[in-house]
Amino acid sequence: LLASVLSIVMCFAMLISSTFAWFTDEVKSGMNKIVAGNLDVELYHSNGNVTEEKVNETTNLFIGKDGNAILWEPGVMVYEKLTVKNAGSLALKYRLTLNSNFTVVDGKSLEDVLKVAIVSGEDVNKVGGDRATTLENLTFIKFSEAEQTGVLAADEAGKAGDTYAIVIYWEPSDRDNDYNIAGEELSVDLGVN
Numbered sequence: 001l002l003a004s005v006l007s008i009v010m011c012f013a014m015l016i017s018s019t020f021a022w023f024t025d026e027v028k029s030g031m032n033k034i035v036a037g038n039l040d041v042e043l044y045h046s047n048g049n050v051t052e053e054k055v056n057e058t059t060n061l062f063i064g065k066d067g068n069a070i071l072w073e074p075g076v077m078v079y080e081k082l083t084v085k086n087a088g089s090l091a092l093k094y095r096l097t098l099n100s101n102f103t104v105v106d107g108k109s110l111e112d113v114l115k116v117a118i119v120s121g122e123d124v125n126k127v128g129g130d131r132a133t134t135l136e137n138l139t140f141i142k143f144s145e146a147e148q149t150g151v152l153a154a155d156e157a158g159k160a161g162d163t164y165a166i167v168i169y170w171e172p173s174d175r176d177n178d179y180n181i182a183g184e185e186l187s188v189d190l191g192v193n
Contacts, residue, residue, distance in 0.1 A: 037154075040088035043096075043192070044161075046081045048128065055082075055192070062168060062190040072110055072186070074172035077134065079127050082192065085161035086152035098146035098166060101189040105181050110170075110188045113179060115140035118148050119165040127165035138167060166192075 043055040048065055055061070062078050064070050070078055086092045102111045117138040119127055127134050150162045168190070179186060 037090035038088040039090045039092065040086070041092055041094060042085045042087045042161075044083040044085065046083075047079060052083070061192060062166075072114070072170060072188070074113075074170050074176040077131055077167065077169045079134065079165055079167045080192075081124060081127065081163060081165045083161045083163045084150065084152065085159070086154070089154055091154045092152045094150055094152070096148045096150075096164065097193045098143060099191050099193055100143045102143075103185075103187045105184045105186055108179055108181065108186065110179070110186045111143060113170050113173070113176070114143070114188070115169050115171060116143055116146050117141065117167045117169075118146060119167060120148065120163075124163050124165045127167060134167060135169060138169075140169070 044052050045055050045059065045061060046052045047063075049063070049067060053059070061080050062070060064078070070076060082096065084094055084096060098116065100111070102109045117140050119138065123137075126136070146166065148164050152161065
C-alpha cells in the first residue's frame with residue numbers, strides 16, 4: 001500500500017513538472033550618459049595701473065600707481081574694478097566680500113578713518129576718473145559690510161560677467177593727526193574673496 005501511494009505521488013510530481021513552464025521576457029534601453037557640470041568662477045581686476053588682469057592668490061589688489069603698497073594718509077583714494085565671470089557650464093551664485101586685517105596701535109586703527117563703497121551698474125564707469133567724479137554720490141559702509149552677491153546663468157559662460165568697483169577713501173578731518181603715531185605704523189592688508 002505504501003509503495004502504491006508513493007508511486008501515485010511520483011506520477012503526480014512528474015505530471016506537474018512536465019506541464020509547468022517558466023515564461024520570461026526582457027526589455028533593454030539605450031545607455032544614457034550622465035555628465036557632471038563644471039563650476040568655474042573667474043575674477044578679473046583693473047585699476048589705474050592694470051587694464052584687466054585675472055586675479056589669483058598672488059595678485060595684489062589696492063596698490064598704488066607705482067605698484068607698491070598704499071601710503072595711507074588723509075585724502076588718499078584707491079579703487080579696484082572687479083569683474084566676476086562664469087567660466088563653467090553650470091549656473092553660478094556668488095558672494096564677493098572684502099577681507100581686511102587692520103593693525104591696532106594705541107587703540108587706533110585705519111578702520112576708524114578709511115571708508116569703503118561698492119559701486120555697481122552704470123556708476124562703475126565713473127570710478128577712476130578724477131576724484132570728485134569718483135566720490136560723488138557714494139554711500140560709504142563699514143569694511144565688514146562690504147559684500148556683493150549675484151547670479152550668473154550657465155549660458156553666460158564666456159560673456160562679460162558682473163562688474164563692481166570697490167572704492168576706499170580716507171576723508172580728511174580734524175582728527176587725522178591722532179593717527180600719526182611716532183615710531184609705529186598703522187596698516188591694513190586688503191583682499192577679496
